[in-house]
Amino acid sequence: MPVLVRLGGRDGLLDSYDTRRRLQRTVPHATVDLRPDAGHVRQGQTLPILEFLLTPEGTESHA
Secondary structure, three states: OOEEEEEEOOOOOOOHHHHHHHHHHHOOOEEEEEEOOOOOOOOOOHHHHHHHHHOOOOOHHHO
16 A cells, blocks of 8 residues: 655654654555655645545556
8 A cells, every 4th residue: 555654854753764764664665755854844735645645556656
């Protein structure tokens, strides 16, 4: 099942880089979008999440 994870590299609540490594290792179909300059709260996520949800499985966006 495709999974989308959007992380901020400056997150004060969790280690986003470690989270990305763990997800890449344990959730092979995860799309991990880590933005180095973003914090815990990332504004403007509606469109990227909607696009992910509307993209059929097996396409490039869910790789």
